[in-house]
Amino acid sequence: MYSGRTAKVLRENKIKTGDRVLVESRGRKYEGILMPGTRGRDPSNVIVKLDNGYNVGVKLEKITKLKSGEKIVFKPSDIKSEKSKKPHVSILGCGGTIASRVEYRTGAVFPAFSPGDMLLSFPELKDIARISGRKVFDLLSEDMSPSHWKIIAKQTAKEINGRAEGVVLMHGTDTMHYTSAALSFMLQELPVPVVLVGAQRSSDRGSSDNAVNLVSSVLAAAQSDIAEVSVCMHAGMSDDYCHLNPGTRVRKMHTSRRDAFRSIDSKPFACVDFNGKKIEYLRDDYRKRGRGRVVPDTKINDNVALLYAYPGIKPSVIKSVGRDHDGLVIAGTGLGHVPTNPFGDRHAKSILPEIESLIKSGVPVAVAPQTIYGRLNMNVYTAGRMLKESGVIGDGCDWTPECALVKMMFVLGHTKTMEKIKKMMLTNYAGEISERSLPQTFLS
Amino acid sequence: MYSGRTAKVLRENKIKTGDRVLVESRGRKYEGILMPGTRGRDPSNVIVKLDNGYNVGVKLEKITKLKSGEKIVFKPSDIKSEKSKKPHVSILGCGGTIASRVEYRTGAVFPAFSPGDMLLSFPELKDIARISGRKVFDLLSEDMSPSHWKIIAKQTAKEINGRAEGVVLMHGTDTMHYTSAALSFMLQELPVPVVLVGAQRSSDRGSSDNAVNLVSSVLAAAQSDIAEVSVCMHAGMSDDYCHLNPGTRVRKMHTSRRDAFRSIDSKPFACVDFNGKKIEYLRDDYRKRGRGRVVPDTKINDNVALLYAYPGIKPSVIKSVGRDHDGLVIAGTGLGHVPTNPFGDRHAKSILPEIESLIKSGVPVAVAPQTIYGRLNMNVYTAGRMLKESGVIGDGCDWTPECALVKMMFVLGHTKTMEKIKKMMLTNYAGEISERSLPQTFLS
Numbered sequence: 001m002y003s004g005r006t007a008k009v010l011r012e013n014k015i016k017t018g019d020r021v022l023v024e025s026r027g028r029k030y031e032g033i034l035m036p037g038t039r040g041r042d043p044s045n046v047i048v049k050l051d052n053g054y055n056v057g058v059k060l061e062k063i064t065k066l067k068s069g070e071k072i073v074f075k076p077s078d079i080k081s082e083k084s085k086k087p088h089v090s091i092l093g094c095g096g097t098i099a100s101r102v103e104y105r106t107g108a109v110f111p112a113f114s115p116g117d118m119l120l121s122f123p124e125l126k127d128i129a130r131i132s133g134r135k136v137f138d139l140l141s142e143d144m145s146p147s148h149w150k151i152i153a154k155q156t157a158k159e160i161n162g163r164a165e166g167v168v169l170m171h172g173t174d175t176m177h178y179t180s181a182a183l184s185f186m187l188q189e190l191p192v193p194v195v196l197v198g199a200q201r202s203s204d205r206g207s208s209d210n211a212v213n214l215v216s217s218v219l220a221a222a223q224s225d226i227a228e229v230s231v232c233m234h235a236g237m238s239d240d241y242c243h244l245n246p247g248t249r250v251r252k253m254h255t256s257r258r259d260a261f262r263s264i265d266s267k268p269f270a271c272v273d274f275n276g277k278k279i280e281y282l283r284d285d286y287r288k289r290g291r292g293r294v295v296p297d298t299k300i301n302d303n304v305a306l307l308y309a310y311p312g313i314k315p316s317v318i319k320s321v322g323r324d325h326d327g328l329v330i331a332g333t334g335l336g337h338v339p340t341n342p343f344g345d346r347h348a349k350s351i352l353p354e355i356e357s358l359i360k361s362g363v364p365v366a367v368a369p370q371t372i373y374g375r376l377n378m379n380v381y382t383a384g385r386m387l388k389e390s391g392v393i394g395d396g397c398d399w400t401p402e403c404a405l406v407k408m409m410f411v412l413g414h415t416k417t418m419e420k421i422k423k424m425m426l427t428n429y430a431g432e433i434s435e436r437s438l439p440q441t442f443l444s
Numbered sequence: 445m446y447s448g449r450t451a452k453v454l455r456e457n458k459i460k461t462g463d464r465v466l467v468e469s470r471g472r473k474y475e476g477i478l479m480p481g482t483r484g485r486d487p488s489n490v491i492v493k494l495d496n497g498y499n500v501g502v503k504l505e506k507i508t509k510l511k512s513g514e515k516i517v518f519k520p521s522d523i524k525s526e527k528s529k530k531p532h533v534s535i536l537g538c539g540g541t542i543a544s545r546v547e548y549r550t551g552a553v554f555p556a557f558s559p560g561d562m563l564l565s566f567p568e569l570k571d572i573a574r575i576s577g578r579k580v581f582d583l584l585s586e587d588m589s590p591s592h593w594k595i596i597a598k599q600t601a602k603e604i605n606g607r608a609e610g611v612v613l614m615h616g617t618d619t620m621h622y623t624s625a626a627l628s629f630m631l632q633e634l635p636v637p638v639v640l641v642g643a644q645r646s647s648d649r650g651s652s653d654n655a656v657n658l659v660s661s662v663l664a665a666a667q668s669d670i671a672e673v674s675v676c677m678h679a680g681m682s683d684d685y686c687h688l689n690p691g692t693r694v695r696k697m698h699t700s701r702r703d704a705f706r707s708i709d710s711k712p713f714a715c716v717d718f719n720g721k722k723i724e725y726l727r728d729d730y731r732k733r734g735r736g737r738v739v740p741d742t743k744i745n746d747n748v749a750l751l752y753a754y755p756g757i758k759p760s761v762i763k764s765v766g767r768d769h770d771g772l773v774i775a776g777t778g779l780g781h782v783p784t785n786p787f788g789d790r791h792a793k794s795i796l797p798e799i800e801s802l803i804k805s806g807v808p809v810a811v812a813p814q815t816i817y818g819r820l821n822m823n824v825y826t827a828g829r830m831l832k833e834s835g836v837i838g839d840g841c842d843w844t845p846e847c848a849l850v851k852m853m854f855v856l857g858h859t860k861t862m863e864k865i866k867k868m869m870l871t872n873y874a875g876e877i878s879e880r881s882l883p884q885t886f887l888s
Contacts, residue, residue: 045787045788047787056786057786057787057788059788137789139789139792140781140784140786140787140825140826140827141777141778141781142753142776142777142778142781142782142783142784142827143783143784143785143789143792143794143827144755144792145755145756145783145791145792145793146755146756147791148755148791148792149755151791173778174777174778174781175754175755175777178754178755179755237883251815252777252778252815253815253816253817253886253887254815254817254818254886255778255779255780255813255815255817255818255819255820255821256779256818256819256821257817257818257883257886259886260815260817260818262887302756303758304756305757305758305761306752306754306757307751307752308750308751308752308775308845309586310619310622310750310846310849311588311589311590311592311593311619311622311623312589312590312591312746312748312853313749313750314747314749314768314769316768317749317765317768320764320765320768321761321764321765324758324760324761324764325758331752332586333585333586333618333619333696334585334586334617334618334696334699335699335700336699337584337585337586337618338586339586339587339589340584340586340587341587342500342501342584343489343491343501343584344489344501344503345581345583345587347589347591347592347595348583348587348588348589348592349589350587369699371695371696371697371698371699371704372697372816373697373698373699373701373704374698374699374700374701374704375699375700376699377699377700381584382584383584383586383587401752402754405754409756439681439701442697442698442701442703443697443706443887443888444887
């Protein structure tokens with residue numbers, strides 16, 4: 001899968017993926033197995049699996065074959081749509097554990113999705129939908145950036161406008177809830193479901209959740225009438241059900257559990273019964289499936305920072321980070337507080353002057369709850385009132401810190417006027433600000 | 445309660461708390477009701493309740509009485525210990541909603557604790573223990589700083605070494621879990637229970653939780669044999685039970701609910717049955733009540749920052765915050781990841797070089813899970829291995845971001861050697877790193 005000059009160099013040296021090679025680059029030597037190159041990576045780089053298990057991307061300067069290896073099979077997709085009345089679901093691969101294969105000879109887990117592979121692994125997908133698909137890129141979740149959100153939004157829209165009746169996005173889990181929030185803002189007024197799906201355990205582990213999650217996500221994309229961005233992941237510890245969580249309200253709440261993804265202060269849209277192969281709706285207040293095109297709105301400004309408020313936070317943190325960014329979201333304590341020291345305690349340090357001067361200089365500042373759950377109320381205590389008075393945005397909102405960050409990036413892509421920013425931030429576009437809190441949704 | 449020159453100026457002008465005054469200070473005028481001054485505040489400040497409801501602390505330069513008001517009664521404590529066999533529990537007031545009184549004439553909620561007030565409000569406390577107590581300070585929770593933790597630790601030790609058989613600390617809820625973590629490290633090998641307690645709703649609200657929480661905390665301090673730092677707050681939505689949550693594992697998980705405090709990846713020590721006035725133990729692996737003194741270890745270095753990793757985080761955030769601090773904790777994604785971009789994706793930005801250069805310059809960097817729940821495992825994915833290899837601390841730990849921050853402050857108070865820092869960080873001192881994960885503790 002290497003192209004251009006890199007492919008030429010490999011051909012000339014009779015080097016194939018799987019060979020043991022020595023790459024010399026920028027004065028350093030890298031010895032290991034040549035791994036397949038994939039789209040979305042720098043084409044002048046080759047991927048080498050070092051003996052310590054790392055895969056490194058190295059600028060190709062000089063390469064020597066040390067020993068021939070087995071060929072690593074890595075087929076791109078060319079599944080043709082079947083002639084059937086089943087709905088057409090497009091699967092786009094964005095990387096992550098779910099789209100990973102274990103290369104058993106080297107023991108590496110690497111993203112290597114093709115719809116052909118998926119149909120081979122999960123033949124039941126054919127009974128649910130006509131599957132087409134392709135790989136957009138194959139990134140580790142933690143490397144996903146706002147630039148990638150734009151690409152995913154555009155590629156998703158392309159599938160929908162090309163008549164896909166549902167889109168499944170295979171994505172790494174670490175930052176899936178940031179991406180789902182971004183897509184919720186970028187792909188408003190959807191005609192069909194857009195379902196993000198991932199796996200907490202790779203497919204070589206007995207406890208892998210990739211089969212249940214993937215099949216459930218295709219079921220949701222094909223059958224459900226939920227024309228919203230959602231995240232489909234295990235609902236509990238067993239392999240029976242997945243939840244379809246709203247894109248702006250979902251959060252990864254555990255490092256490793258299969259049921260790590262939870263709707264925050266909200267019910268999931270639906271439960272997907274994996275065994276019964278059907279959708280059980282839990283709500284009715286979502287956008288229904290319809291016809292029409294979607295116009296992706298990918299105008300964002302990614303120069304926004306997310307900071308945590310904590311005891312002893314130095315005012316310089318707000319100042320130095322704030323002046324480098326066009327917007328700031330602070331995960332405040334309790335109902336939306338930061339150190340303000342209204343009574344002049346001699347040990348306490350207020351960060352309010354720095355926040356005020358940021359806002360005065362045109363940098364919007366929003367607050368989100370570091371408690372994760374619950375709604376901000378900046379009218380109860382002095383600290384909240386002082387923050388609100390200074391122009392900090394967030395009173396009455398129940399957004400997560402992650403969603404508030406993504407929303408501010410989206411808003412700053414659309415306006416630079418402080419009044420407009422404030423108005424847009426406080427407008428509910430995609431379920432990120434709910435009208436009322438549901439007591440039964442706490443920690444459930 | 446004003447003292448020194450401030451008291452003299454007030455006396456000379458025949459001004460009493462409750463009077464309507466005009467204060468001129470630093471070229472600005474403040475008109476409102478003169479509120480009581482309290483210990484722990486800058487003695488040269490007066491507190492004025494403005495007509496908009498704010499309480500402001502103003503440096504006293506010139507003050508004029510506009511109108512006499514009713515005297516605001518504000519008695520300091522002088523409860524004498526009763527002659528009885530009941531255990532002696534010392535209540536220390538540190539501020540927060542639980543120690544707040546509503547001043548009905550002005551409508552202000554302000555911290556105003558004295559044990560006399562508490563016994564007046566909750567006569568059942570007399571049946572549980574001989575209560576003594578005093579106010580240490582009366583801070584809003586969000587203004588609590590590492591300097592205050594030291595004062596609280598020393599004052600708590602003073603009570604214990606003065607024969608208190610249990611200590612209750614009334615504290616604001618926003619940052620109570622930071623303080624409980626700090627006290628867990630500073631007050632190791634406790635002979636008696638130290639129980640932090642707060643209220644989510646002030647006492648003027650029908651739904652206030654202050655009675656149940658306070659009485660339960662005194663019960664726990666007097667009767668339980670749990671010689672640990674714990675947080676006593678509502679266990680559920682009803683007024684029947686409180687949980688005693690471990691000081692290093694507790695977290696405020698909701699902005700406003702009375703049952704916001706949860707043990708993370710851990711069971712609470714015990715349940716306090718408010719109606720039955722008894723303790724129901726949920727675990728047995730805690731330090732038991734004994735005899736002896738406690739030596740507070742308040743050596744900390746509060747120059748540590750907590751940052752969030754998120755898609756698109758600029759390397760400059762790590763750099764600018766890192767170089768201003770002696771230690772850094774990053775709330776990483778998933779199993780403990782940050783953007784590392786091992787395959788040279790053209791959109792992704794790695795923050796690994798900045799982390800590496802911080803560590804090389806002697807600034808320790810630790811990771812904690814932004815998922816809140818779950819254990820870090822930096823061996824599964826490339827990003828984790830690269831971070832671990834660079835010297836980042838945290839692999840295998842299940843600490844919360846807040847506890848990791850406090851722990852690094854404590855550790856840096858004891859050593860400056862990177863190897864020693866690493867060793868201390870990875871040593872379990874107070875339950876902050878658990879040996880095994882309990883599945884049933886997720887979101888419960």
